[in-house]
Amino acid sequence: MTQDRAPRAKRRRRWKKLVVPAAEPRSRRRFVVQGLALVAGGAALLVTRFRPSAWAAETDRVPVRPPTASLDDAAFRAACIGCGMCGTVCENGCIRYFGADEATWGPLTPFLDVRRRSCTLCMRCTQICPTGALSPVEDDMETIAATVDMGVAVVDPDRCISYLGRVCGYCHDACPLPAKAIRLVPPAKPVVMTDGCVGCGRCVELCPQFPTAIDIVKRRLG
Amino acid sequence: MRAAVDPGRGWSGSAWVWARRLTQSLALVTIVLAPLLGGWQRLDRSEMAVFAAGGWDLPDTVRGRLPLGDRPTKAYDALVLHGGGSAVEYLSVPVVDPVAGSAALLRTGLSWKLAIAFGLPLLLAALLGRVFCGWLCPFGVIARATRSVLARLPWHPPVWRLPDRRPLRWLILGGAVAISVVGVQAAVFFFLPHLAVQQTVYAYWLLGGGGAIAGVLLGLIAAGLVFGPTAYCATLCPTGAALNLAARGKRVGVTLDDPKACGKHCHLCDSACWLGLHPASGDPGPDCDSCARCFPVCPRDNLRVAVGKPRRRHLPVVAAGLLLALAAPAAAQPRAPTKPDYLLNGERELDGVTVAVSMVDQTGVKLDLDWSEAEQGIELSLFVARGTRGDADERGLLPAREVYTGPLEVELRPAGGDPVALSWDAPNSPVSTQGTEIYRRRIEVDIEPGDEVVVRAIPGWLARDVRWTVPAAGTAPGAGATLLVAAAAALIFMGLLSLALAVPDRAGAAQPLRGPDGNGS
Numbered sequence: 001m002t003q004d005r006a007p008r009a010k011r012r013r014r015w016k017k018l019v020v021p022a023a024e025p026r027s028r029r030r031f032v033v034q035g036l037a038l039v040a041g042g043a044a045l046l047v048t049r050f051r052p053s054a055w056a057a058e059t060d061r062v063p064v065r066p067p068t069a070s071l072d073d074a075a076f077r078a079a080c081i082g083c084g085m086c087g088t089v090c091e092n093g094c095i096r097y098f099g100a101d102e103a104t105w106g107p108l109t110p111f112l113d114v115r116r117r118s119c120t121l122c123m124r125c126t127q128i129c130p131t132g133a134l135s136p137v138e139d140d141m142e143t144i145a146a147t148v149d150m151g152v153a154v155v156d157p158d159r160c161i162s163y164l165g166r167v168c169g170y171c172h173d174a175c176p177l178p179a180k181a182i183r184l185v186p187p188a189k190p191v192v193m194t195d196g197c198v199g200c201g202r203c204v205e206l207c208p209q210f211p212t213a214i215d216i217v218k219r220r221l222g
Numbered sequence: 223m224r225a226a227v228d229p230g231r232g233w234s235g236s237a238w239v240w241a242r243r244l245t246q247s248l249a250l251v252t253i254v255l256a257p258l259l260g261g262w263q264r265l266d267r268s269e270m271a272v273f274a275a276g277g278w279d280l281p282d283t284v285r286g287r288l289p290l291g292d293r294p295t296k297a298y299d300a301l302v303l304h305g306g307g308s309a310v311e312y313l314s315v316p317v318v319d320p321v322a323g324s325a326a327l328l329r330t331g332l333s334w335k336l337a338i339a340f341g342l343p344l345l346l347a348a349l350l351g352r353v354f355c356g357w358l359c360p361f362g363v364i365a366r367a368t369r370s371v372l373a374r375l376p377w378h379p380p381v382w383r384l385p386d387r388r389p390l391r392w393l394i395l396g397g398a399v400a401i402s403v404v405g406v407q408a409a410v411f412f413f414l415p416h417l418a419v420q421q422t423v424y425a426y427w428l429l430g431g432g433g434a435i436a437g438v439l440l441g442l443i444a445a446g447l448v449f450g451p452t453a454y455c456a457t458l459c460p461t462g463a464a465l466n467l468a469a470r471g472k473r474v475g476v477t478l479d480d481p482k483a484c485g486k487h488c489h490l491c492d493s494a495c496w497l498g499l500h501p502a503s504g505d506p507g508p509d510c511d512s513c514a515r516c517f518p519v520c521p522r523d524n525l526r527v528a529v530g531k532p533r534r535r536h537l538p539v540v541a542a543g544l545l546l547a548l549a550a551p552a553a554a555q556p557r558a559p560t561k562p563d564y565l566l567n568g569e570r571e572l573d574g575v576t577v578a579v580s581m582v583d584q585t586g587v588k589l590d591l592d593w594s595e596a597e598q599g600i601e602l603s604l605f606v607a608r609g610t611r612g613d614a615d616e617r618g619l620l621p622a623r624e625v626y627t628g629p630l631e632v633e634l635r636p637a638g639g640d641p642v643a644l645s646w647d648a649p650n651s652p653v654s655t656q657g658t659e660i661y662r663r664r665i666e667v668d669i670e671p672g673d674e675v676v677v678r679a680i681p682g683w684l685a686r687d688v689r690w691t692v693p694a695a696g697t698a699p700g701a702g703a704t705l706l707v708a709a710a711a712a713l714i715f716m717g718l719l720s721l722a723l724a725v726p727d728r729a730g731a732a733q734p735l736r737g738p739d740g741n742g743s
Contacts, residue, residue, distance in 0.1 A: 028724045035720030042713030045706070058568040058690060081323050083309035084424065085316075088260055091295065115567045130309060130316040130339045157620045158607050159578075164655040183618070191618030209652075210603040210662070211569065211578035 057104070062218045063111035064199065066095055066125045067148045068134045071221050073105070079133035082108030086125035086134065094119050112150070114201025114216050121148065121176060121200050145177055150199030151216040153182065153192045159213035162188045171203030171214050190214065238514030238527065242357050249358040252303040252310070257424045259301055263294035308417050309339065317342050321398055321461050322410050322417055347468035351475055355455060355462055355497075356511030361415035361442075366496065368443060368451035382450055384498025385725045388457045390718065395460035412438055412711070413460055437704040441711025449719040456497040456509070457722035458715075469508040476512055477528045478504045484524060491516035491525060501525060562587050565600065565669055568690040575608040575626075577677055577688045581669065600669055602644070603651070604630065604661040606683065625659045631678035634667055642667050 062073050066086050070076040087095040087110060094117040095110045105111065112119055121144050126134040137147050153171070157163040162184075169188035175181050180196035182203065190203075192214075199216050207214050304311040308322040316339040323340060346353060355362055372379060398410050411417050418439040425435060442454060455462055478484065481504050491501040494516045499506040501516045517525050566581035584597035606626035614620050627649050634642040644663060651662040669692055677688045 028726065031720045031724035035717045035722075035724060038713045038717030038720060040717070042710045042715075042717060045713065046710040058566065058693060060570055081308075081318065083318055083323065084421075085304065085309050085311065088257060088304055088424065090260070091263055091298075093261075113567075116564050128304065128311060130311070130318065130335050132335070154611070155620065156607075156611070156623075158623050158625050158657070158659055159605055161652060161655070163619075163622075164652060164657045164659070166652070166655055185617050185619060189619060191614065210582060210601065210660075211567070211580040211605050215569070 063105055064114055064151050064201065064216050064218065066110050066112065066134055067119065067121065067123065067144075067150055067198075067200075068126045068137055069150070070133075071149065071219055073218075076133055077106040077109060079131055080106065080109050081131050081133075082106070083130065084108065084110075085128045085130065086110050089124040089128050091122045091124060092120045093117060095125060112201065114204045115212055116205070118201035118205040119150065121198070141176070145180060145196065145198060148198040148200075149219065150201075151218040152194050152197045152199055153201075153203050153214050154217050155190050155192060155214050157189075157213075159209055159211065160190065161209055161213065162190065163213075168208065170206045170208055174202040174206040176200060176202060236518055238517055242513055245357045246363050250360050250363050252312070253360050253420050254423055256301065256304050259294070259298045262288070263298040308411075308420070315342070319414065319417060319461060320344055321395065321464050322414060343465070344468045347465040347472070349472060349474060350512060351469040351472045352462060352465045352509060352511035354465060354511070355459075356513030359416045359455075360419040361439075362452075362455060364419065364443065365415075365446060365451040365455060368446055369496070372447070372451070379447065382453065382723050384450075384453060384456050385723060386498075386500075386727045387725050388722060389725060390722045391458050391460060391463040394458055394718075395463040398460045411435060413458075415439070415442055415454065415459065416461065418442065434704065434707050437707025438711045440704075440708035441713075442715050444708065444712040445715035445719055448716055449723065452496040453498075453719050453723070454715065458718055462509070466508045472508065474512070474527065476501050476506055476510055476514075476516065476525055478502075479524045479526055483522050485521070488521075490519045490521070494519040566675060566690055566692050568675075570688050570690075572684060572686070572688060575606065575683050577684070578605040579603070579675060579677070579690060581675065581692070583669070584664075599664040599666050602632070602663050602665055602675075604632065604677065605659065606630070606677075606680070607659075608683065625657075626680065626683055627659065628680070630661050630680070632661075633676045633678065634665070634669070635674040635676060636667070637670060637672045637674075 065073070065076055070079070082097075084097065087093075087097060094112050094114070096113055098105050098107060098109055098111065102109075110125075121141075123137045123139045123144065126137045129135075137143060155163075155171075161168040167188045169184055169190070171190045172178060172182050172184045172188075177196060177198065180193065181198065182190055182192050185191055199218075201216050203214050204212055204216055302313050309316060309318045311317070316335055318336075318339040320340060320343055343354060394413055398413050401410065411421055418435050421435045422439050443451070446452070446454060478501070484502065489500075489502050492499070495501060495506070496513065496515060497509050497511065499510055501510070512527055514527070517523070563583040563585075564580075565583055566579060568580070569576065569578040571577075580601075580603045582601045582603075584599060584601055587597040588595075589597065607623045608626070609623045611623065612621040629648070630646045632644045634644065636642075642665075644665070646661045646663070649659050649661050651658065651660040671692050673692045675690045675692065677684070679686050
């Protein structure tokens with residue numbers, strides 16, 4: 001204690017010199033007026049110049065949510081507190097978030113844009129969720145195939161290159177559950193097996209057609 | 223409180239200070255490191271969001287030296303400290319900020335995990351007071367570092383004496399909770415500095431955004447330069463206010479060892495207090511965070527933590543590391559993008575007609591590594607069809623739908639320029655197939671987020687125009703918008719601090735730090 005007394009004393013002096021009382025009656029009115037003016041100025045700047053970058057909805061569809069989220073999107077929104085843990089642990093960076101000003105789909109709630117980046121089914125998000133909006137699933141492909149249902153892939157034969165007469169099959173090659181979720185009929189036409197598809201979106205991400213010929217659609221309840 | 227007598231002196235003042243520095247460093251390192259490791263483990267799959275959103279790759283010098291393979295994943299698996307947007311999980315124990323999560327709690331069913339997450343910080347406050355502010359809060363570290371840097375400048379900005387009464391924070395706490403109930407959670411992040419730090423780091427490394435919240439943080443620091451870096455914590459912070467409420471009945475805190483041993487009009491501990499409290503009175507009150515900052519300044523070592531109250535300090539080196547981590551992505555040299563960049567991926571249905579559009583920026587992409595020439599321009603593809611998809615036949619194949627193949631008109635409307643009209647007589651892609659059903663064209667127009675793509679009405683098919691707005695790549699507005707938010711936030715925070723400082727003290731309450739004559743020596 002004793003050996004650092006000298007620098008402490010110096011610090012003490014420094015602070016004593018610095019302190020200025022603000023709330024003298026004389027200056028109080030000035031502080032109130034300048035405070036109101038600054039707040040008003042800042043708010044005006046924010047309102048007139050700043051446009052929040054609202055997430056622009058690209059489709060009217062219900063967004064794909066992380067694995068084990070309730071198929072009833074309202075129920076998921078009610079259970080999610082928007083803490084952001086799922087996106088932190090996501091090994092693939094596929095979990096994105098709506099903005100804090102999102103009105104329709106819940107502010108700061110997670111979603112997946114599978115066309116840009118799809119889910120690798122690592123199940124970390126389900127294990128860390130503190131609220132039960134996602135329920136824990138073991139990282140094991142059989143368990144995942146049995147429990148996860150983020151949606152189901154739907155092929156549009158009018159856009160699919162294989163249906164149009166060439167041979168593609170990218171979606172089948174990308175699928176983590178081949179022969180369970182998707183199969184090819186000759187020459188290479190993809191057929192999704194609705195019962196086996198977990199909706200991870202690998203096929204959507206890798207579809208070489210633009211606009212994509214395969215997409216994830218959430219199942220309806222019941 | 224003065225009755226608190228403890229046999230033995232326990233830790234010395236500086237031991238408390240160093241213990242506090244340790245937890246502060248741990249908390250700050252977690253905030254910075256946890257998302258960084260999250261980004262590292264993604265490197266072999268993709269780039270870190272902050273680079274990917276800008277269309278860059280990680281610089282080769284960095285990438286070449288990074289251990290990749292399964293090592294990042296192993297390191298991440300071994301990590302037991304996770305930090306999210308408003309929550310953390312340390313050693314599998316979840317914790318949520320009580321203010322930011324309060325509105326969500328109203329609509330969420332209670333589970334044991336959630337109860338722990340919300341209960342822990344409040345329990346901690348109920349027992350130990352605002353220890354979060356002094357010992358863990360990442361903004362606290364930045365604020366204290368700012369204060370110490372200011373104190374070392376040759377020219378000193380004035381340090382305002384904080385009033386004892388701080389009514390404005392109750393207004394902000396109530397307002398933040400009320401606003402987030404309405405659903406505008408942005409306002410909550412605006413007023414919670416520790417979440418601003420966490421969100422900034424987190425969004426920059428993992429989400430490819432964070433510009434707006436970084437602006438708020440910059441604004442708050444700027445306001446702190448004028449009115450005192452820690453004035454916000456003391457007079458306005460809603461989390462501090464909530465913890466103050468929880469700490470009204472706390473049992474552990476800072477107290478005087480022997481009140482009679484105090485020098486008259488000494489008040490050195492009062493002037494050392496970063497929250498503007500009065501440990502010299504023997505009871506600094508529920509706002510005291512036991513940071514122990516008043517311990518080493520006392521000439522008689524008369525302060526200690528007793529079962530019945532404490533406090534904290536600055537870590538310029540760690541703060542500099544944080545700033546460096548934030549500045550590193552900005553300093554990295556951006557290179558020409560080499561991956562196709564998905565600008566728009568839209569599908570809408572109107573009266574049973576499906577209109578799908580895709581816009582992909584191919585600039586800089588090489589279809590073959592040996593080719594010397596790279597692709598240029600943006601590829602715009604459209605598809606219009608109607609009718610239900612139908613049921614699969616016995617082979618699983620789906621029937622074709624009725625696809626529109628007539629003339630199509632599209633208009634691109636840049637946010638600040640003249641619209642560009644495009645038209646097709648018939649679909650032209652894919653080539654060399656029996657069916658040609660997609661309208662595709664390479665366009666040489668600069669497309670920015672916020673621009674509109676409008677598909678004109680088609681007689682007999684589409685009754686009205688179908689439009690899309692090009693979404694932002696990340697959540698980040700540009701650097702200009704960040705500065706704008708920073709300026710606005712600085713003005714608002716300065717105004718609020720000015721109002722908070724104008725609140726008069728109770729008559730005859732604590733003595734001012736300087737004598738009434740104005741010369742403090």
